[in-house]
Amino acid sequence: MEHAYPADELMPLTCRGRVRGQEPSRGDVDDALGKFSLTLIDSLDTLVVLNKTKEFEDAVRKVLRDVNLDNDVVVSVFETNIRVLGGLLGGHSLAIMLKEKGEYMQWYNDELLQMAKQLGYKLLPAFNTTSGLPYPRINLKFGIRKPEARTGTETDTCTACAGTLILEFAALSRFTGATIFEEYARKALDFLWEKRQRSSNLVGVTINIHTGDWVRKDSGVGAGIDSYYEYLLKAYVLLGDDSFLERFNTHYDAIMRYISQPPLLLDVHIHKPMLNARTWMDALLAFFPGLQVLKGDIRPAIETHEMLYQVIKKHNFLPEAFTTDFRVHWAQHPLRPEFAESTYFLYKATGDPYYLEVGKTLIENLNKYARVPCGFAAMKDVRTGSHEDRMDSFFLAEMFKYLYLLFADKEDVIFDIEDYIFTTEAHLLPLWLSTTNQRISKKNTTSEYTELDDSNFDWTCPNTQILFPNDPLYAQSIREPLKNVVDKSCPRGIIRVREESFRSGAKPPLRARDFMATNPEHLEILKKMGVSLIHLKDGRVQLVQHAIQAASSIDAEDGLRFMQEMIELSSQQQKEQQLPPRAVQIVSHPFFGRVVLTAGPAQFGLDLSKHKETRGFVASSKPYNGCSELTNPEAVMGKIALIQRGQCMFAEKARNIQNAGAIGGIVIDDNEGSSSDTAPLFQMAGDGKDTDDITIPMLFLFSKEGSIILDAIREYEEVEVLLSDKAKDRGKGKKSFVFSLALIFLT
Ligand code: DMJ
Numbered sequence: 105m106e107h108a109y110p111a112d113e114l115m116p117l118t119c120r121g122r123v124r125g126q127e128p129s130r131g132d133v134d135d136a137l138g139k140f141s142l143t144l145i146d147s148l149d150t151l152v153v154l155n156k157t158k159e160f161e162d163a164v165r166k167v168l169r170d171v172n173l174d175n176d177v178v179v180s181v182f183e184t185n186i187r188v189l190g191g192l193l194g195g196h197s198l199a200i201m202l203k204e205k206g207e208y209m210q211w212y213n214d215e216l217l218q219m220a221k222q223l224g225y226k227l228l229p230a231f232n233t234t235s236g237l238p239y240p241r242i243n244l245k246f247g248i249r250k251p252e253a254r255t256g257t258e259t260d261t262c263t264a265c266a267g268t269l270i271l272e273f274a275a276l277s278r279f280t281g282a283t284i285f286e287e288y289a290r291k292a293l294d295f296l297w298e299k300r301q302r303s304s305n306l307v308g309v310t311i312n313i314h315t316g317d318w319v320r321k322d323s324g325v326g327a328g329i330d331s332y333y334e335y336l337l338k339a340y341v342l343l344g345d346d347s348f349l350e351r352f353n354t355h356y357d358a359i360m361r362y363i364s365q366p367p368l369l370l371d372v373h374i375h376k377p378m379l380n381a382r383t384w385m386d387a388l389l390a391f392f393p394g395l396q397v398l399k400g401d402i403r404p405a406i407e408t409h410e411m412l413y414q415v416i417k418k419h420n421f422l423p424e425a426f427t428t429d430f431r432v433h434w435a436q437h438p439l440r441p442e443f444a445e446s447t448y449f450l451y452k453a454t455g456d457p458y459y460l461e462v463g464k465t466l467i468e469n470l471n472k473y474a475r476v477p478c479g480f481a482a483m484k485d486v487r488t489g490s491h492e493d494r495m496d497s498f499f500l501a502e503m504f505k506y507l508y509l510l511f512a513d514k515e516d517v518i519f520d521i522e523d524y525i526f527t528t529e530a531h532l533l534p535l536w537l538s539t540t541n542q543r544i545s546k547k548n549t550t551s552e553y554t555e556l557d558d559s560n561f562d563w564t565c566p567n568t569q570i571l572f573p574n575d576p577l578y579a580q581s582i583r584e585p586l587k588n589v590v591d592k593s594c595p596r597g598i599i600r601v602r603e604e605s606f607r608s609g610a611k612p613p614l615r616a617r618d619f620m621a622t623n624p625e626h627l628e629i630l631k632k633m634g635v636s637l638i639h640l641k642d643g644r645v646q647l648v649q650h651a652i653q654a655a656s657s658i659d660a661e662d663g664l665r666f667m668q669e670m671i672e673l674s675s676q677q678q679k680e681q682q683l684p685p686r687a688v689q690i691v692s693h694p695f696f697g698r699v700v701l702t703a704g705p706a707q708f709g710l711d712l713s714k715h716k717e718t719r720g721f722v723a724s725s726k727p728y729n730g731c732s733e734l735t736n737p738e739a740v741m742g743k744i745a746l747i748q749r750g751q752c753m754f755a756e757k758a759r760n761i762q763n764a765g766a767i768g769g770i771v772i773d774d775n776e777g778s779s780s781d782t783a784p785l786f787q788m789a790g791d792g793k794d795t796d797d798i799t800i801p802m803l804f805l806f807s808k809e810g811s812i813i814l815d816a817i818r819e820y821e822e823v824e825v826l827l828s829d830k831a832k833d834r835g836k837g838k839k840s841f842v843f844s845l846a847l848i849f850l851t
Contacts, residue, residue: 105144107478110170112142116479117493117699117812124177128782135180136187136497138244141171146187146497148195148216149532150505155518157208164195168215173223176245178255181230181238182265184223186331186529187497189272192220194531196279201519201534217279224276224285236291237266237313260310260319266292267332268528270339270348275533278541293339296332297351301374305358307332308374322381324363324371326389331528333359334395341398342525344538356399366404367411367586368428376651379664383672384433387422390442391528394449402453406582409446413462414590416443419486420469430590435685437483438494439474441502445530448506456579463510470503473831476698484780488687489831490702492781493808502530612662616669633663685785686712686803687831688770690816691719692824700831701812703770704786704804708755708795710768717828718768718801720744722813725764730757730771734764741765744825746813749804750774754788758798768827769802772810779808801827 108114111121124137136142144163151160196216202209229247230238239248240261248256273289276282299316300307301323308318309328325333336352339345362377363369369389371381390412396405415430416422422443425433444466451459473489474480480499481491509521524532614629621627621637630637630647634654638646649667654660683705690699710718723743726736730747734740745766747757754771761769771788788804805813816823826832 109144109166110141112137112139113497114143114479114495115493116476116481116495117491119478122494128777128779130782132180135178135241136183138173138177138179138184138188139175140173140188140244141167142187143495143497143500145171145191145195146501146529148191149198150500150530152198152202152519153505153517153521153532154508155516157202157518160195160198160202161208164199164209164212164216167192167195167219171219173219173226174245176243176252178241178243178253180265181227181240181242182262182268184242184244185227185269185272186527186531187501189220189223189227189276190527190529190531191501192216192223193272193275193279193533194527196220197524197532197534198519205518220276221280221282224273224282228284228288231288231292233313235295235313235316236288237261237295237311237316238269238288238292239313240265259312259314261313262310262328263296263307264327264329264331266311266313267296268335270335271342271525271527271533272531274339274343275537278537281541283541293336293348293351300355304362304374304377305354306362306372306374306377307355318374321374322371323374323377324382324386324389325359325369325392326371326386330388330391334391334528337395337398338525338527342533342535342538352399356401360401360404364404367407367589369408370428379661383668384425384427386425386434387437387440388442390422390440391445394442394446397446397449397453402450402579403582405446405450406454406579407586409443409450410583410586411589412443412446414586414588416469417465418590420473420489421483421486423486432487435483435485435487436492437486438492438496439470439480439482439499439503441498441506441530444503444506444510445526448510450579451510454579458579458583460511463507467507477694481699484702485685485687487830488685488700488702488828489689490685490687490700490780492702493779494781498529505530612666612669614666616666616673619666619670630663630666633659633666635663635666682785683707683787684713684829687826687828688803688805688809688813689826689828689831690813690823691826692721692822693820695816697826697832699812701805701809702780702785703809703827704788706754706758706788706790706802706804708788708790708802709758709798710801712801712803712827713829715801717826717832718744719824719826720767721822721824722746722770722817723766724817725761725766730760730769732760734760737764742767744768744770744827746810747771748774753791754802754804755791755793755795755798758795758800758802762798762800766800768800770810770813770825770827771802771804772814773805773807776807778806780806781808803827 107119108121111123113122115122122137124134124139145167148160148163151163199209199212199216203212226244227242230242232248233239239256240258241255242248243253243255246253269289270293273285277286295316296307299311306323307329309320309322312319323329333352333355336348340348340352362372369385369392373379373381393405393409412422415426419432421437423432423434424436427433447459447462470480474483476491479495482494484490484492524534527533614626619626632655634651635647635649638648647667647670649663651660654663686703686705688701688703689697691697721743723740723745725734725740725745725747728748729751731752740761741764743766745761747761747769749771757771758769783806786804788802813823
């Protein structure tokens with residue numbers, strides 16, 4: 105509220121609000137921002153959970169006074185639904201609960217619900233497709249299609265995007281009596297169900313909203329699909345409609361048959377579900393153990409959660425994606441709440457204090473590595489500990505809520521949390537909605553379901569009691585064999601061997617590393633495997649596999665293995681040429697190591713991964729481009745010199761500052777507005793000559809990160825930084841600062 109309001113999100117490094125259009129575009133991520141004070145709306149019900157009732161009352165007043173839902177902005181239908189519509193409905197649910205209690209919110213007259221309804225109507229034009237699946241984006245002011253809307257030309261959407269509406273839309277219908285919302289959400293769900301791949305009962309990641317064809321035929325429980333499954337089960341819980349449970353159970357059976365490879369959850373192809381589609385997992389799937397708890401399937405929930413926890417212990421946070429042998433695949437971590445969510449549900453189900461220890465570790469890591477003076481900053485790279493100037497609204501909506509509830513006793517929360525269901529954004533909807541206005545919503549929906557037999561309810565016992573009162577060691581006995589799963593893992597083959605369709609230990613007849621495009625024998629083998637070779641204009645060759653062109657299904661599988669090996673090999677080769685990112689950490693007052701900037705490495709100079717980090721005060725070089733002998737050697741002597749990019753080779757700059765006595769150098773990009781948030785890692789190349797004479801470390805910062813240091817110099821004059829391959833413990837500087845003050849006092 106202090107630094108960002110009324111902006112949608114806080115930028116915790118630069119201590120200001122993120123306003124769309126005023127910052128460099130981050131692509132799809134920005135589609136959540138609609139100039140509607142997103143974070144405030146997303147945080148409303150968190151305030152009540154945290155017993156901040158007065159603050160909630162003030163926040164509701166601000167939302168009613170300040171928020172405009174009619175902006176000319178193109179937003180994601182999915183994000184607007186789960187964060188804004190869900191936020192308003194969660195706020196409304198708790199506002200009426202408080203009003204009924206008789207102390208707070210006495211003035212409240214369903215104003216949040218009216219806003220929710222207005223927003224609901226704004227989203228409806230997105231459903232104007234023959235399939236009933238919504239367009240992925242909509243203009244809040246102009247809707248879809250008209251030229252001024254600047255959207256409505258998309259053909260695809262993700263399964264979760266179309267399948268994560270029913271809780272909010274049904275709640276809106278049932279709260280207001282306007283049936284249309286629930287009907288539209290049901291229709292989208294009916295269509296997705298119709299389109300499931302019938303032999304595997306799985307759904308793909310993206311679907312054509314006009315034809316209903318699967319655009320991406322890979323299938324998992326993480327990004328792109330996750331909350332579709334979540335909403336089927338929760339729609340059953342909230343709406344009491346058997347058809348949703350039947351669908352969920354059918355999908356769940358398929359997930360456990362094909363995707364679950366305990367403790368891993370690996371994507372497969374919907375048509376060939378025995379074939380893995382990836383060799384890595386994404387962080388979003390961490391919600392799945394929580395959903396398994398709701399389903400009542402505790403064992404695999406404990407296993408997957410434990411595996412994820414081991415990954416977290418290795419990297420402090422769950423990287424956006426990690427490989428089957430637990431190496432980092434995508435190194436960011438935008439403070440996602442899914443793992444905390446699963447931890448909360450597992451604690452509820454088992455009562456095992458182990459999960460409180462897990463929660464404590466999460467909180468300690470957040471405070472140690474993500475907390476910065478103006479908030480909590482996303483991790484740009486969990487390996488270096490560097491930050492991104494980003495704090496997504498779900499951090500307050502979900503992470504705070506789940507971590508608070510994990511440790512809260514029943515009496516710490518002023519209402520009974522068991523009376524509510526959590527949406528995918530952790531907004532609270534009251535379960536009494538299941539018996540309100542329920543008839544009106546069911547028209548126009550399919551009713552192909554026969555009465556469910558008892559087997560469908562095998563796993564539906566309510567988990568409000570501790571499940572294993574007589575066996576406190578139950579969960580521990582499941583976790584124990586997984587304790588070393590990450591540490592002891594070796595890079596492993598990418599092919600799953602447990603399936604009968606794969607001959608055990610089989611390798612393709614031609615290994616990717618042996619392949620030569622000029623060898624006719626190799627080309628013959630490729631053809632048999634259904635792999636064709638395309639010569640590109642620039643001299644490179646591209647390999648494409650069409651399984652149906654293979655001589656047999658065994659050859660097709662060999663072809664797939666060959667292709668997977670090839671992909672691994674080429675990404676390995678690419679990685680080998682790339683140096684990992686480095687970190688610049690500001691250690692002086694008032695940063696004390698809490699602000700960590702992502703820096704590009706140099707192919708010359710001191711290698712920070714092999715040597716101790718370099719620490720020193722910074723000084724700007726003169727001339728600032730560092731392209732000639734420095735005129736201010738006394739200023740940079742023994743310091744880390746700041747130099748601007750451009751006008752000469754990086755190596756030349758390094759030699760000039762080294763000759764002036766600098767102990768390190770930071771090159772700052774001269775392209776204004778460039779940022780490591782939007783640009784790929786940049787590494788500084790040598791000058792083609794021998795660079796062994798350069799012995800100081802050199803790092804590169806994009807302009808946005810560079811200006812954080814330059815601003816700090818302007819404000820505090822003396823700025824000390826640490827150049828390293830991985831940020832060191834935060835807060836240490838603070839202790840030594842306090843310590844030296846004490847010494848001065850004593851003498
Ligand atoms: C949240 O916005 C929701 O939980 C959504 O379903 C997917 N994940 C993000 C946070 O990671």
